[in-house]
Amino acid sequence: MSGAVSGLLAPSALLPTGWHPDVEICWGPDGMLESVTPNVPDSPHPTAAGPVIPGMPNLHSHAFQRALLGRVQHPGPGGDFWSWRNEMYSAVQALTPELLYQVSAWTYSLMLAAGYTSVVEFHYVHRLGGASPSRSLEAMMAAARDTGIRQTMAPVLYRFAGSDGTALSERQRAFELDHAEFADLVTQIGEAGTTVAIAPHSLRAVQPDDLHFLVDLVGADTPVHIHVSEQPAEVAEIRKNLGDTPIAWLNREFGLSPRWALVHATQATPAELDLIDDGVATLVLCPTTEHDLGDGRFPIERTPGASWGVGSDSQVSVSPAEELRLLLYGQPAARGKRAVLSSTEHSDGSSLWQRATQGASAVTGSPVGRIAPGHAADLMVLDGARPDFTGLTADHLLSAWVLSGHARQIAEVRVGGDVVAQH
Numbered sequence: 039m040s041g042a043v044s045g046l047l048a049p050s051a052l053l054p055t056g057w058h059p060d061v062e063i064c065w066g067p068d069g070m071l072e073s074v075t076p077n078v079p080d081s082p083h084p085t086a087a088g089p090v091i092p093g094m095p096n097l098h099s100h101a102f103q104r105a106l107l108g109r110v111q112h113p114g115p116g117g118d119f120w121s122w123r124n125e126m127y128s129a130v131q132a133l134t135p136e137l138l139y140q141v142s143a144w145t146y147s148l149m150l151a152a153g154y155t156s157v158v159e160f161h162y163v164h165r166l167g168g169a170s171p172s173r174s175l176e177a178m179m180a181a182a183r184d185t186g187i188r189q190t191m192a193p194v195l196y197r198f199a200g201s202d203g204t205a206l207s208e209r210q211r212a213f214e215l216d217h218a219e220f221a222d223l224v225t226q227i228g229e230a231g232t233t234v235a236i237a238p239h240s241l242r243a244v245q246p247d248d249l250h251f252l253v254d255l256v257g258a259d260t261p262v263h264i265h266v267s268e269q270p271a272e273v274a275e276i277r278k279n280l281g282d283t284p285i286a287w288l289n290r291e292f293g294l295s296p297r298w299a300l301v302h303a304t305q306a307t308p309a310e311l312d313l314i315d316d317g318v319a320t321l322v323l324c325p326t327t328e329h330d331l332g333d334g335r336f337p338i339e340r341t342p343g344a345s346w347g348v349g350s351d352s353q354v355s356v357s358p359a360e361e362l363r364l365l366l367y368g369q370p371a372a373r374g375k376r377a378v379l380s381s382t383e384h385s386d387g388s389s390l391w392q393r394a395t396q397g398a399s400a401v402t403g404s405p406v407g408r409i410a411p412g413h414a415a416d417l418m419v420l421d422g423a424r425p426d427f428t429g430l431t432a433d434h435l436l437s438a439w440v441l442s443g444h445a446r447q448i449a450e451v452r453v454g455g456d457v458v459a460q461h
C-alpha cells in the first residue's frame with residue numbers, strides 16, 4: 039500500500055451524507071480510510087484535481103468475455119441470447135489458463151481506467167486446455183493482483199444443462215465442478231487472501247441440494263451471486279420444475295437477504311418486483327449487456343426502494359458511466375417523461391452514482407463504495423480543469439460526466455490509496 043502519500047484534500051467530495059467542500063481524506067498503511075473531515079481549508083496533503091467520488095464496485099464480471107467483442111455483434115436473423123451463448127461456448131474451447139490471464143488482466147486494466155475500483159469475478163471457466171480448475175482460478179487472481187483491482191472471487195458451481203437435471207453438453211464440460219472441487223477452490227481463494235463469494239450459476243445449472251451445499255459451506259455473511267431471471271424461457275422452465283418463479287422460489291427456500299446478489303432480474307414478476315422494492319436482496323444490473331443480448335430492460339422506476347449496483351458482465355462496455363447512462367435513458371424512452379429517477383438532493387448522474395456505489399458492499403464481502411472511515415480508500419478523482427466542466431458545481435459536474443463523459447476526463451483512480459490509473 040502507499041508509502042509517503044496518506045491523504046488527499048478534495049475540493050469537494052461525495053460522502054454518504056452528500057456533497058461536502060474541502061474534505062480531507064486520510065488512510066492508513068493498510069489502505070483503509072482513517073478520517074474523512076469536511077471544511078478543512080488547509081491540509082498537508084496534496085489537493086485533488088477535481089471532485090472526489092467513491093470508486094465504482096463492478097458487481098458482475100466475466101473478464102474473459104472481452105475477447106468476444108466484435109465477434110458476437112453479428113447475430114443474423116433470429117439471433118438472441120441463446121445464439122450468443124453458442125458463440126461464447128466456442129470461444130471457451132480456445133482458452134488456456136495463460137490466455138485467460140492475459141485477457142483478464144487487459145479487461146481489469148480497462149476497468150480501472152474507467153473508474154471501477156473493485157470487481158466481483160463470476161468465474162465459471164474452470165477446465166481450460168486440459169488444465170486443472172486450480173490453474174484457471176490462479177490465473178484470474180493473478181490478473182487482479184498484477185493490475186491492482188480489488189477482487190471478490192466468486193467461483194461458480196455449474197452442474198446441469200437444465201433445472202430438470204439434464205446432463206451438461208460436451209461444450210459445457212469446461213464449467214463443471216463437483217462439490218469437493220468447489221470446496222477446494224474456496225480454500226485456495228482463502229489461502230491467497232482474496233475475498234470469496236459463492237456463485238450457483240443459475241437455477242438452470244444447479245439443483246436445490248447443490249444450493250444447500252453451497253450456502254452451508256460458507257459463513258452467513260458470505261455473498262451469494264446468481265444469474266436469476268434473465269430470459270423468459272428460463273423463468274418458464276423454473277416455474278415448471280420448481281413450482282415457482284426464480285426469485286420467489288429462492289426467497290421461500292432460503293430467505294433472501296442483502297448478501298444475495300440477484301444478477302439479471304430482468305424478467306421479475308410484479309410480486310418479485312415488490313420483494314426487490316422492499317430491499318430483500320441486492321439487485322445487480324448490467325444494462326449494456328442486457329440490451330446487447332436482447333434480454334430486456336429492468337424496470338428500475340418500479341423499485342425505488344431497491345438496493346442495487348452495476349456490472350460490466352460481458353464487457354461489451356467497460357465503463358460504469360455508460361452503464362448508468364443506459365439505465366437512466368431507458369426510463370424516459372419507456373415512459374415519455376423526463377426526471378423519472380429524479381432525487382431532490384442530487385442531479386441525475388450524481389444520484390445514480392451514489393445509489394450504485396452505496397448498494398454494493400453487501401455483495402462484495404468488503405467495505406467498498408463509501409468515502410467514510412473504516413472503508414477502503416478506493417477513490418476516483420474527476421479532472422475539474424476540463425473545458426466541459428467549467429462553471430459547474432461538483433454535483434452538476436458528476437452528472438455531466440456520467441451522462442456524456444469519457445475515461446480521459448478522470449484525473450486519477452486509487453485502490454487502497456494507491457494510484458492505479460491516471461489520465
Ligand SMILES: [Zn+2]
Binds near residue numbers: 351
Ligand atoms: Zn453473467
